[in-house]
Amino acid sequence: MSExxxxxxTQRIAARLAKRHGAERRFRAIGFFAVALSALVLAFLxxxxxxxxxxxxxxxxxxxxLDLSGSALQIDPSxxxxxxxxxxxxxxxxxxxxxxxxxKALGDKAAAELDxxxxxxxxxxxxxxxxxxxxxxxxxxxxSDDLASGLRGEGTPxxxxxxxxxxxxxxxxxxFDPGFLTRSDATSPQTVGIWGALKGSMLTxxxxxxxxxxxxxxxxxxxxxxxxxxxxxxxxxxxINNLAAVPSIIFGLLGLALFLTIFPYxxxxxxxxxxxxxxxxxxxxxxxxRNAIKAVPPxxxxxxxxxxxxxxxxVFHHVLPLAxxxxxxxxxxxxxxALGETAPLLMIGMKAFVATxxxxxxxxxxxxxxxxxxxxxxINRGFVERTSAAIIVLLIFLLVMNGMAIYLRNRxxxxx
Amino acid sequence: xxxxxxxxxxxxxxxxxxxxxxxxxxxxxDNVSIDIGDEYVTAFIGPSGCGKSTFLRTFNxxxxxxxxxxxxxxxxxxxxxxxxxxxDVVHLRARVGMVFQxxxxxxxxxxxxxxxxxxxxxxxxxxxxxxDSVERSLKRAGLWDEVKDRLTESGTALSGGQxxxxxxxxxxxxxxxxxxxxxxxxxxDPIATAKIEELIAELRGRYxxxxxxxxxxxxxxxSQRTAFFHLGKMVEYGKTSEIFTNPREERTKDYITGRYx
Numbered sequence: 026m027s028e029x030x031x032x033x034x035t036q037r038i039a040a041r042l043a044k045r046h047g048a049e050r051r052f053r054a055i056g057f058f059a060v061a062l063s064a065l066v067l068a069f070l071x072x073x074x075x076x077x078x079x080x081x082x083x084x085x086x087x088x089x090x091l092d093l094s095g096s097a098l099q100i101d102p103s104x105x106x107x108x109x110x111x112x113x114x115x116x117x118x119x120x121x122x123x124x125x126x127x128x129k130a131l132g133d134k135a136a137a138e139l140d141x142x143x144x145x146x147x148x149x150x151x152x153x154x155x156x157x158x159x160x161x162x163x164x165x166x167x168x169s170d171d172l173a174s175g176l177r178g179e180g181t182p183x184x185x186x187x188x189x190x191x192x193x194x195x196x197x198x199x200x201f202d203p204g205f206l207t208r209s210d211a212t213s214p215q216t217v218g219i220w221g222a223l224k225g226s227m228l229t230x231x232x233x234x235x236x237x238x239x240x241x242x243x244x245x246x247x248x249x250x251x252x253x254x255x256x257x258x259x260x261x262x263x264x265i266n267n268l269a270a271v272p273s274i275i276f277g278l279l280g281l282a283l284f285l286t287i288f289p290y291x292x293x294x295x296x297x298x299x300x301x302x303x304x305x306x307x308x309x310x311x312x313x314x315r316n317a318i319k320a321v322p323p324x325x326x327x328x329x330x331x332x333x334x335x336x337x338x339x340v341f342h343h344v345l346p347l348a349x350x351x352x353x354x355x356x357x358x359x360x361x362x363a364l365g366e367t368a369p370l371l372m373i374g375m376k377a378f379v380a381t382x383x384x385x386x387x388x389x390x391x392x393x394x395x396x397x398x399x400x401x402x403x404i405n406r407g408f409v410e411r412t413s414a415a416i417i418v419l420l421i422f423l424l425v426m427n428g429m430a431i432y433l434r435n436r437x438x439x440x441x
Numbered sequence: 442x443x444x445x446x447x448x449x450x451x452x453x454x455x456x457x458x459x460x461x462x463x464x465x466x467x468x469x470x471d472n473v474s475i476d477i478g479d480e481y482v483t484a485f486i487g488p489s490g491c492g493k494s495t496f497l498r499t500f501n502x503x504x505x506x507x508x509x510x511x512x513x514x515x516x517x518x519x520x521x522x523x524x525x526x527x528x529d530v531v532h533l534r535a536r537v538g539m540v541f542q543x544x545x546x547x548x549x550x551x552x553x554x555x556x557x558x559x560x561x562x563x564x565x566x567x568x569x570x571x572x573d574s575v576e577r578s579l580k581r582a583g584l585w586d587e588v589k590d591r592l593t594e595s596g597t598a599l600s601g602g603q604x605x606x607x608x609x610x611x612x613x614x615x616x617x618x619x620x621x622x623x624x625x626x627x628x629x630d631p632i633a634t635a636k637i638e639e640l641i642a643e644l645r646g647r648y649x650x651x652x653x654x655x656x657x658x659x660x661x662x663x664s665q666r667t668a669f670f671h672l673g674k675m676v677e678y679g680k681t682s683e684i685f686t687n688p689r690e691e692r693t694k695d696y697i698t699g700r701y702x
Contacts, residue, residue, distance in 0.1 A: 254508065324545035328608070331503065332558040332615055333535035342557075343547060 074413055074420075081414025084202045084215050085173035087139060087191070089130040091147065092161035096122045102155055110152035111145065119151075120144040127166075131196060134187055138172040142216045146204075167215040168197060170407055179406070205414060209382050210391060210399075214407025217400070219418050221382040225295055225375070225390030226364065226422060228383060232299020233306055233363050234356075240303075241310025241359075242345075242352055248311070249318040250340050269308035276305045277372030285373060292374040293389035301369050306359035313355020317348035346437065353434040357427055364423055367394040393419040443474070444689050446679030453517075454479050454619055454649040455500055460514035462495050462504065469495045471673045472514070477619070482641060482650045484660035484681065487670035488701060493653045494542075496670070497621050500651065501537040502530050518619070535562055538612035538648075542624040544604035546596030546611070551588050554596040554607055555579060558615035574614055582610035583640050602633025609640065613648070620644070622652040626659065638663050657697060661685050669693045 029037070104113040123144040128136035143166040150164070151157050174180040175188030176197060191197035208218020244265075252258045280301030284291075291297050321344050329339040345352075370376070375395050383390035391399075393415065400412040453476035462470035470492045477483050477500075485493040495504065502523065504510040516523050523533050535558075546554050555575045558564075565571040575592075579585040584606045588599070596607050605625055612620055622641070626634040641650060641663045654660050660667050661681060668678040669690070677684060677693045688694045695701060 322545075324541065324543060325547065326506070327503065327539075327541060328545040328547060328611075329557075330506065331501065331534055331539040331541070332561075332611060333531050334557075334561055335531050338561055342561075347548065 074416055077410055077413035078417040081410035081412070081417075082202060082205055083199045083410075084205075085168040085176045085188075085197060086165040086200045086202075087127075087131065087135065087143075087168050087172075087197055088163070088165040088200075089127070089196055090161045091123070091126050091130065091164045093122060093126055093151075093157070094159050094161065096126060098122045098158065100158070105152060105155045111148050114148045114151060119148055123147050131191070135191055135196070138169040138184075138187065140167040140169050140213060140215045142211065142213065143167050145216075165200060167213075170213050170215055170405060172197070173215055173407055205411075206418075209380050210378055210396065211380060214403075214405055214411050217408075217411055219393070219396065219415050221379055222391045222393045222396035222415070223418060223422065224382045225298075225379075226392040226394075226419075228295035228386055228390065229298040229302065229370075229392055230360065230364060230426070232296055232386060233302040234360060236300060236303035237306040237310055237359065237363075238356055241307045241356075242314055244307070245311045245314030245318060245352070246340055246345065249315045250344065251336065265308045265311050269312055271305075272368075273305055273366050274368040274372065276301055277369030279304065280369060280373045291387050293377050293379065293391075294387045295383060295390050295392075296386040297373050298370050298375050298390075298392060299386075301373055302363040302366060305366070305369065306356075306363045309359035309362070310352070310355050313358070314348065314352045317351025317355070318344060320351060321347045349437045350434045353430055353437070357430040357434075360426060360430070361423060364426065365394055365419070367398050370395050371398075393422065443675045444677045446677075446683055446689070452478055452480075454519065455651075456517045456520075457499075458515045458517075460496070460499060460512065460516060462492070462499060463511045463513070464507070465509040469673055470499075473675045474514075475668060475675065475678060477649055477651055478666075479649045480646060481665040482645050482652060482663055483666040483668065484664035485651065485653045485668050485670060486655075486657060486660050486696075487676075488696065489655075491670040492673040493668075493670045494623050496675075497623055497651060497653050498539075500619065500621055501534050501539055503534075503539065505530060535615050536617050537619045537621060538615060538617035539621045540605070540608050540612055540623065540625045543628050544601055544608055546599070546604050546607050548595060548597050550593045551579075551596050551599070551607060552592040555610050555614045558611060562615060564615070578610040578614035579607075581613055581644070582606045583636060583643075584610055600633070602629050602636060605629060605633070605637060606640065609637075609644075613644070617648060619649040619651070622650065624653050624655060627655060634659070657685070669696065671696070 098117055098119060100113060100117040104110065107113060124136060124139065127139050146166055147164060150162075168176070171180055171184050172188055172191075175184035176192060176199065178185060188197060205218050206223075207220050208216065209221030211217045248258065248262065280297060284297045284300055288294075288297065325343050325347065326339055329343045330336075334342065370392055375390065375392055376399060377389060377391070378399075379389050379391050397412055397415045397419065400408045400415060455475075455477040457476075458474045460470060460473045461468060473496060475483075485497060487493050498504045499512050499516060500518075500523075504512060512524055518533070518536065522528070547557065549557075552575055555578050556571055559571060559574050565574055576585060576589075579588065584603060587603060588594075588607075596604065599607060605628075609620075609625075626637050629637065638659065641652065644650060652660075652663060664681045666679070667681040667684040669676045669684065669688075669692075671692055677688060677690045684693065685697060688697060
């Protein structure tokens with residue numbers, strides 16, 4: 026190549042410059058477009074979910090003055106102070122008494138549209154304050170599913186007319202339903218709640234974290250800092266990497282075959298669910314943990330070893346604290362995936378209808394994503410809004426969990 | 442073979458005999474013997490890649506951390522072979538401290554950096570003793586006056602020269618017998634370098650000091666004994682004044698006069 030004159034060189038550079046700047050502008054535009062698109066999708070998701078979910082946190086309720094004083098309810102006050110006052114009230118016939126008192130207040134047609142489980146809410150109030158039995162008191166009880174549809178303008182003309190009539194008298198209205206957060210699964214969308222599934226998810230996540238985090242971190246530390254490099258450790262490394270890519274339903278099958286064979290009575294239990302999800306989460310923590318440990322500068326290890334720290338002291342005093350932010354990032358990702366997981370939990374029986382919140386790690390339970398899956402499968406229209414509300418609860422749980430992890434990560438963040 | 446000058450016999454702290462170091466198949470150090478005494482600062486000089494740092498790292502077995510590194514020959518610390526089986530490396534490193542090329546303070550407070558060694562070795566029994574030890578080490582490292590009011594600040598927030606002196610304080614807090622310095626000033630500016638060199642002069646006699654350096658001027662300034670390494674061999678060893686004024690080997694002369702390196 027012959028040498029260019031200074032002028033020619035400048036010309037050539039200038040000619041290419043326009044092209045190079047163009048490429049840069051195009052790349053930036055594509056990047057901006059990609060970010061904008063994802064932001065748009067996220068915003069759309071949040072807006073539709075929230076607008077649906079607002080309805081899910083409400084329900085149609087009949088409001089009236091319930092008077093039990095003249096009723097035939099025979100109950101000993103000492104029974105109300107006992108272990109199971111709700112059981113006592115049921116035996117005493119509270120269900121019929123409430124039905125009767127409602128008919129007296131609102132008429133037979135409206136009383137027939139009281140939700141069949143509504144008496145339980147009266148029972149809870151009475152158990153809390155037995156004095157209510159002797160006087161009239163204001164209640165707001167769930168309407169039947171039919172009447173709730175009627176209030177939305179759906180269903181038979183008779184139901185719609187009844188709903189309109191009651192609404193005009195202010196006896197039927199859509200009210201905010203805080204009980205959604207404290208009740209559990211039910212057959213009617215009017216009386217379902219999310220607490221059972223939420224508590225189940227919390228217990229399951231606790232088990233998952235308690236198992237996957239220490240095992241994952243110790244495995245990562247051992248493989249990265251202590252294990253000899255040979256064919257066996259290579260094999261283990263490949264296996265763990267592959268484990269992270271195994272479809273989740275396979276882990277469900279494993280949990281079914283392994284854990285439920287050993288502990289057959291703990292079907293649907295958060296303990297088994299947590300163990301199954303821990304299998305799935307552990308490889309993610311190992312992989313991110315190893316990368317975080319690898320990223321700690323070797324000079325820190327040298328410094329610790331040179332003052333006479335033993336290898337274990339070097340790891341636990343210096344390497345691991347510096348790697349912790351990275352380890353926590355991996356844990357967040359793994360736990361978030363576990364929290365949203367449905368398929369493996371279906372396999373170990375967590376799709377059962379569980380109407381009471383789990384009392385412990387071994388009692389039958391549902392979890393949020395499975396509950397959402399089950400409700401979304403319901404034909405009943407009332408469940409659509411409840412499903413959205415459950416999704417919001419799941420998202421908030423996720424945000425809280427990640428928020429805690431990010432807070433911890435920032436606290437441990439160290440610069441070197 | 443090494444050309445050795447006639448030297449007054451030193452009471453050897455470290456005595457190396459026929460030491461060779463291999464990285465896999467590659468021989469990095471070839472049959473080197475040397476005595477390191479208490480009363481002198483010994484400098485290792487030589488061009489890049491000549492193996493002087495590798496040799497230095499055999500004295501506290503830091504080469505153990507490198508996969509495939511292998512040491513042959515015998516290195517005795519106070520008459521005990523440090524490569525014999527059953528030698529506790531942790532104990533060895535408490536007796537042979539090291540300062541690295543790049544300052545590497547822990548990302549913890551200044552106090553914690555210095556207190557770490559005494560703490561893990563259980564050298565102090567009370568908080569007051571530990572405070573004393575930290576103060577003494579920082580004073581000896583010539584850093585006390587600069588940091589005494591901010592001991593809780595991060596060690597990494599100090600300037601490069603201060604960080605290196607902090608690393609020296611960290612090493613001497615364990616009260617080692619030998620201090621190995623691997624090009625301690627190569628990342629520092631001339632003023633910080635001068636401070637470290639002053640410090641080395643002050644520490645001389647209290648600890649046996651071995652310093653690897655790229656700078657011949659530095660070797661001339663701080664050391665009393667100099668060993669010249671080339672291609673894994675120790676070419677010449679003698680009094681620093683003689684090595685620099687009257688080298689016996691052609692290669693030493695060429696290196697010192699800047700012909701290569």
